[in-house]
Amino acid sequence: MRKRPEELRSHRWLGTPTLRSFGHRSRLLQIGYDRDDFAGKPVVGIVNTWSDLNPCHVHLRTRADEVKRGVWEAGGFPLELPAMSLSENMMKPTTMLYRNFLAMETEELIRSQPIDGVVLLGGCDKTTPALLMGAISAGVPAIFAPAGPMLRGNWRGEVLGSGTDAWKYWDEKRAGLITEEDWHEIEGGIARSFGTCMTMGTAATMMSLAEALGFTLSGASSIPAADSAHARMATASGRRIVEMIWQDLTPERIISEASLDNAIVAHAALGGSTNAVIHLVAIARRAGIPLSIERFDEISRRVPVIANVRPSGQLLMEDFFYAGGLRAFLGRLSAHLDLSCITVSGRTLGDDIAGAQVWNEDAIRPLDRPVSPPGGTVVLRGNIAPDGAVMKASAAEPRLLHHRGPVLAFESYDEMAAAVDRDDLDVTPDHILVLKNAGPQGGPGMPEWGMLPIPLKLVKAGVRDMVRISDARMSGTSYGACILHVAPEAYVGGPFACVQTGDIIELDVAQRRLHLDVADDVLAARRSARPSSAPRALRGYGAIFAQHVTQANEGCDFDILGPGPQLIEPEIH
Ligand code: FES
Numbered sequence: 001m002r003k004r005p006e007e008l009r010s011h012r013w014l015g016t017p018t019l020r021s022f023g024h025r026s027r028l029l030q031i032g033y034d035r036d037d038f039a040g041k042p043v044v045g046i047v048n049t050w051s052d053l054n055p056c057h058v059h060l061r062t063r064a065d066e067v068k069r070g071v072w073e074a075g076g077f078p079l080e081l082p083a084m085s086l087s088e089n090m091m092k093p094t095t096m097l098y099r100n101f102l103a104m105e106t107e108e109l110i111r112s113q114p115i116d117g118v119v120l121l122g123g124c125d126k127t128t129p130a131l132l133m134g135a136i137s138a139g140v141p142a143i144f145a146p147a148g149p150m151l152r153g154n155w156r157g158e159v160l161g162s163g164t165d166a167w168k169y170w171d172e173k174r175a176g177l178i179t180e181e182d183w184h185e186i187e188g189g190i191a192r193s194f195g196t197c198m199t200m201g202t203a204a205t206m207m208s209l210a211e212a213l214g215f216t217l218s219g220a221s222s223i224p225a226a227d228s229a230h231a232r233m234a235t236a237s238g239r240r241i242v243e244m245i246w247q248d249l250t251p252e253r254i255i256s257e258a259s260l261d262n263a264i265v266a267h268a269a270l271g272g273s274t275n276a277v278i279h280l281v282a283i284a285r286r287a288g289i290p291l292s293i294e295r296f297d298e299i300s301r302r303v304p305v306i307a308n309v310r311p312s313g314q315l316l317m318e319d320f321f322y323a324g325g326l327r328a329f330l331g332r333l334s335a336h337l338d339l340s341c342i343t344v345s346g347r348t349l350g351d352d353i354a355g356a357q358v359w360n361e362d363a364i365r366p367l368d369r370p371v372s373p374p375g376g377t378v379v380l381r382g383n384i385a386p387d388g389a390v391m392k393a394s395a396a397e398p399r400l401l402h403h404r405g406p407v408l409a410f411e412s413y414d415e416m417a418a419a420v421d422r423d424d425l426d427v428t429p430d431h432i433l434v435l436k437n438a439g440p441q442g443g444p445g446m447p448e449w450g451m452l453p454i455p456l457k458l459v460k461a462g463v464r465d466m467v468r469i470s471d472a473r474m475s476g477t478s479y480g481a482c483i484l485h486v487a488p489e490a491y492v493g494g495p496f497a498c499v500q501t502g503d504i505i506e507l508d509v510a511q512r513r514l515h516l517d518v519a520d521d522v523l524a525a526r527r528s529a530r531p532s533s534a535p536r537a538l539r540g541y542g543a544i545f546a547q548h549v550t551q552a553n554e555g556c557d558f559d560i561l562g563p564g565p566q567l568i569e570p571e572i573h
Helices: 019-031 060-073 096-111 127-138 164-174 180-189 202-213 228-247 257-270 275-286 294-300 317-322 325-332 349-353 413-419 456-460 520-529 540-548
Strands: 043-048 077-082 117-122 142-146 153-155 158-160 377-382 385-392 402-410 432-435 468-470 482-484 504-508 513-516
Touching (some): 043 060, 043 127, 043 228, 060 228, 117 228, 127 142, 127 202, 142 202, 153 180, 164 180, 164 456, 202 257, 202 275, 257 275, 257 294, 325 349, 402 413, 413 432
Parallel strands (some): 043 077, 377 513, 402 432
Antiparallel strands (some): 153 158, 377 385
16 A cells, blocks of 8 residues: 555654744755655655775765665655764774664664655675664665675786685785785785675675565675666665655565575575674564574575685675676575565565576586585584584585584683794694683674684694684684684673683584583583673773673674664654
């Protein structure tokens, strides 16, 4: 059923014969808008995470204008709403500390103002989940226009991938295999255009999952930021949101258990970032849909990795786009998807991807010739991770998937950083490196420290992977036998806090087991002897974060931001 203009949310602000409406209208006229620009039209908020300090989003300033063009064309009234830009590269200690901040900001920008629907502009790592979480909580029609990946990197004719090749050549430099000049050249070639990281990091993963969930126009998530098709996608998103408002196509009609499963299928087949486990749990929670981290393991056991994109594969997002992009990729996964889910197009996912073709069988592989077999993302449990831990098994050296070794434990990042380059460090390739106090409370904000550096003496000896365990996260562009998101984290007194140097840990990925070989009573004694930790921050947003953040297996959202009434309308007096 189509809405009538008087049923628009913005009508309460702009359409009534009250003194307040007079005030609102006169202020729009003050900006220079004409009454005909907005009277009886859907008001579209363009939530824009552009910033000069976010290289992944620098084009969003002009993309907002392209969205506006589409909104005007379709008979809507566009207004740009600047929101905090979470620049993965620049923000410290970690953007994850601020994901919930942006989610709250998005929700309240919508709630407090005359907004009928939103186009969400973002893509750099945490911006995607934050914008979706906020829009789901606000409950008005929302379409996500992803920032898109940057172009391939280049160094002396060699293709460079974001993050992945930075880590690789950093180790080469540490081992003395490349020069300082080489390193500077790489610095100038690894990020050649605006747009997000172009490996299958958290950005590409989350933009793809937003599409698999149904929140973008079909095919939007893979378009390189610098491609002219990207500008056209922005305009088309602007046109579409106006119709979505008339149709009252709200997020609750798009997100469901089935669409979340579709996103998890896509995650498995992309070889997606481990961060997506946390973000999807948080997104589901906003919609009031229970989602356990075990679901990622269950689905991953039957879905192989078919996207040949680094770090699990060889190519980059630009190649994935030319191969047909996410539409073709989802088409190939049809048998694993619920094609009846509704997307922002107002049609089913099946309708959206009908006829999509794969143009490069190496970039998007057939299911029977995958990049790696099912089981790419695993959820481990054991006496040091009773609430679970996550591992990207497809990015680890296979010999390490069943491993038993002595622990070298660090209580903090600084302690680890000071130790790893020491020539006299007592460490062998069989050791298991453990980093504690890097979780949601301990980091704080659960920084991406989970790809612990291989100690220099081992790098020089040619070691490139070893088992590493932490309560931190890891960049989606990282790789290695890294066990992440240990819950509960060490800082809040989880049993992981009691792991000590010299203990033995056994990792058995096939059995999904992570076991500390220490007797229960010894472990209990260590726990009770451990003093409790003070909150990392006592004022401001940091204190709010410390009071309310949940653990990794619960999505690290704030406990006060669970599902609730979709839109608590403010009084207009
Ligand atoms: Fe923005 Fe990687 S730094 S996506």
